[in-house]
Amino acid sequence: MSIEESHDDGGHQMPAVEDWPRGFGEASWWPFVTAVGAAGIYAGAGLYVVGQGDNAPVGPMAGPAAFVGSIGLLLAGLYGWVYHAFVSHFWEREEGGDHGNTLKWGMIAFLGSELATFGAGFGYYFWIRAGAWPPGELPELTGSLVLGNTVLLVLSSITLHWAHIQIRKNKRGKFISGLIATLLLGIIFVGGQVYEYYEFIVHSNFTLTSGLFGSAFFGLTGLHGLHVSLGAVFLGIVLVRTLAGQYSAERHVSVSTASMYWHFVDVVWIFLVVVLYVGAEVGGAG
C-alpha cells in the first residue's frame, strides 16, 4: 500500500511516514528511545541510592553516570519525537484546526496534572503553616530580590502575550523580539533564584535540611524553578522554529501551547510568593 500524501483523502493518516525507521507508516524508534532515556534516569537515581554505604554492590559514581547518560538519551529521543511529530515538513503538513485543538486539550490536561503535582507540595506547606508557627527561625524572605523576580516574571508573561498577538497579525519581527525578551526575562529569573539559594545556603545557613520550613521552601521553589526552566526550553524550541521560518498568523499552535504553559508557571509563582514568602512572615506570632 502506498503511504504517500494520498492518504489525506479521508483515509487513515499514517502518523510516522518519514520517521526512523524510514518508510513505515506506523513505526518510530523515538518513543522507545525516549522511554529508555526516561527510565534510565530513574535507574540512575536508584543506582545512586544503592551505591551508598560501605558494602554497596555498585560504586558511588555509577548512579550519577547512568543519570547523566540517560538524560542525554532522553533528550535525543525527545528531539527525534518532537522533530518528526511536529517540526519537520511544517508547511507541507496540512494542519486542520482540529489538530490545534488536540494539542490545546493535551496542554490543558497536562496543566491539570501539574496542578496536582504542585498540590502535594502546597498541601504540605499548609499543613505545617496551620501548626505552631514559625516552626523555627525563618530567614529574611521578603526582600527586593523576590520583588524584582516577581516583576520580571510578570513582565515576561506580558511580553509573551504581546508576541502572541504579533504573530496573529503576522508581524514576525515583533514576534521574534517578544519571544527573545520573554526568554531573557525567564533566564534572569532563574538566575535570581539561583542567587537567592546561594544567599540562603551560604550566608543564612538555611538549607533543604533546615527543618519544616526548609523542606517546604526548597521543595516548592525548586519544583517551580524546574518548571520555569522547562518553560524556557519550550520557548527556546519555539524560537528556533521561528528563526527557521515556521509559524504564521494561521499556524502557530505551539506558540499557543507554550504560552499556556508559561502563563501557568507565572500564576503558580504569584500564588507561591503570596503564600510561601509573604504568608510565612505575616501573622506568625513568635
Next chain:
Amino acid sequence: MEITEQIALTVLMGLFLVGIAAWLARVENWRTYSPVGGGATGGEAAYGSEEKPSGLIRWLTTVDHKDIGMLYGAFAIFAFVAGGLMVIVMRAELMDPGMTLISNTFYNSLLTSHGITMLFLFATPIIGAFANYFIPLLIGADDMAFPRINAIAFWLLPPGALLIWAGFLPIPEVIPAQTGWTMYTPLSAGVGSGNQANAGVDLMLLGLHLTGVSATMGAINFVATIFTERGENVSWANLDIFSWTMLTQSGLIIFAFPLLGSAIVMLLLDRNLGTAFFVNGGSPILWQHLFWFFGHPEVYIIVLPPMGLVSLILPRFSGRRLFGFKFVVYSTLAIGVLSFGVWAHHMFATGIDPRLRASFMAISLAIAIPSAVKTFNWITTMWNGRLRLTAPMLFSIGFVQNFIIGGVTGVFLASIPIDLLLHDTYYVVGHFHYIVMGAITFAGMAGLYYWFPLFTGRMYQRRLAKIHFWLWLVGSNVTFLAMVLLGYGGMPRRYATYLPQFATLHQIASLGAFVMLAGGLVWTYNFVVSWLEGPHVEDADPWNLKENGLRTNEWAWFEQKRETAITDGGEESETVTDGGEKVTDEE
C-alpha cells in the same frame, strides 16, 4: 573470585537476553503463517511492506494504538500472573497458624509486592489495553491523539515494573520493600530499627513514580483523543459508555497520580536527603492524607472503566440497550467528582477531628448512591431481556454479583462506628477483593472473551470458558466471604501467622484461592490453544449483534478489515493492498 563470578553472571544474563530476542524473532516469523498476535489477523504476512517493520522491531517501534493495546494487554497479563503466583505462596503459608513455609519478612515482601503489582501493573494497564485498542475504533478516530506519547507511556511500564520488583532480584544488599501497598510513614521512611531503610524501598518508590508518569501520559492522551478526535457521527450525545468511563477515569488520573508522584518524591527526599516532610519533625499522618487523596480516587480509577466494559457488554447479550444510559453516565461523573471527597474514610481510626470524620462519613455514604444507580441499571437491563449466557455475559453477571457484595460491605465500612471495629481486619481485605478481583478482574475477563474473536480472528473453547467462569465465581466467593467472616472474628490483616481459632476460615480462604488458580490455568490453556489453533470465526459478527441493532463501531471495523484484509485498521477508501497479501487466510 567474586568479580569473575559477577562477570560470568553478566555474560550469562546477556546470552539469555539474546536468546529471548532470537526466540521472539522466531515466533514472529512463525506468526506470519499462523496468525496469533497483533491487532490484525489476516494478511500479517504482508507486514514486511510499508506500514510496519516485521518481527520484534515492529513491536518496539509501533505507534499504532491497536499494537500498543496488545502490548499493554500482554504486560498486564504477565503482571497478573506474577501477582497471582505471589498470593498463592501467601495463601499456602496461611494454611496453618504458624510460620511454616516462608519467613515473616518474606511474607511481608510478597504482600507489598502483590498489592502494588495488582493495582499498578495489572489493573491500570489492562484498562489501558482495552482503551487503547478500542476507544479510537469506538469513536471513529484514526488513532490516539498523540500516537508517539502513547508509545512512550507504554514503554515506561516495563522498567517501572523492574524497579518495583528489584528487591526480589539477586542484587546484593538490596531487599524487597515490606511497607504494604499504602507505604505508611514512618515505617516507609526507613527510620527506626526496622529494615526499611534499605535501597529496595527506594527502588520500589522510583518504579512506582515511573508507572505513575506513564499512567498520567496515557490519561492526557485519552482526554485529548475523546475531546477532539471523535468521528463526524460521534457526538457527546451518542458517545459510548466505555468512552465515558475512560474520560472520567482519565480525569481522575490527571488529578490523582501526580499528587502521589509528588508525595513519593517527598518521601524519597526524606529517606535520602534528610528533609522533614513526613519524618525528622515532619508529620507521618500527612502521608496518609496525601496517599488517600490519591488512593481513594485510584480505586475508582480502576473500577470505572471495568464498569464501562460491563455496561457495554451486558446489553449485547440481553438483547436490548443499556437501561437508563444517561443515568449511567451521570452516575459515572458523580462518582468521579465525589471520589475526591471521601479519602479520610481510610483514616477514621487515626484520631482525626470527629467533625471532619463525620462529614467524610456522609460523603462516603453518598457515593454509594451513584454506585447503586449503576447496579440497578444493569439489573433492569437484564430484566425480561433475552439473555444469552456466553462467557463474556457470565463474567459480566459475575461482576454485578460481586460488586453488590463489595459495595454493601463498603457502605458498612463507611459508617464510623462499624469501621472502628473492622478497620485493619480481614473484613476490609474481603471488601476490596470483592471489588478488585470479583468485579474488576471479572470485567477484564468479560472484555477479553468478548473481543477474543476480534483480536485473534478465532474462537475460544466455550466449554473451557464456562469452567473458568464457575471456578472463579465459586473460588472468589469462598475466599472473600471467608475473609469477611475472619474480619468479623477480629483477625487483623497483614500477618503471616495467626491464632489457632482462625485456622478453619483461613484454610477455606486458601482453598478458594487454589480453586481460582485452577480456573486461571484453564483460562491460560484455553487462550493459548485457541489463539494458536482455534477455529476461525465465520463472519465478522460472532455475537450476532446486528440482528438486535446492537453492533458497535469496533465490530464494523472488524468487518471492513476482513473484507479488505488490509492491515492497518484503515477506512473505506483504503482498499489498496499489497501484492502477495493473503486476503483469504480466514476462510
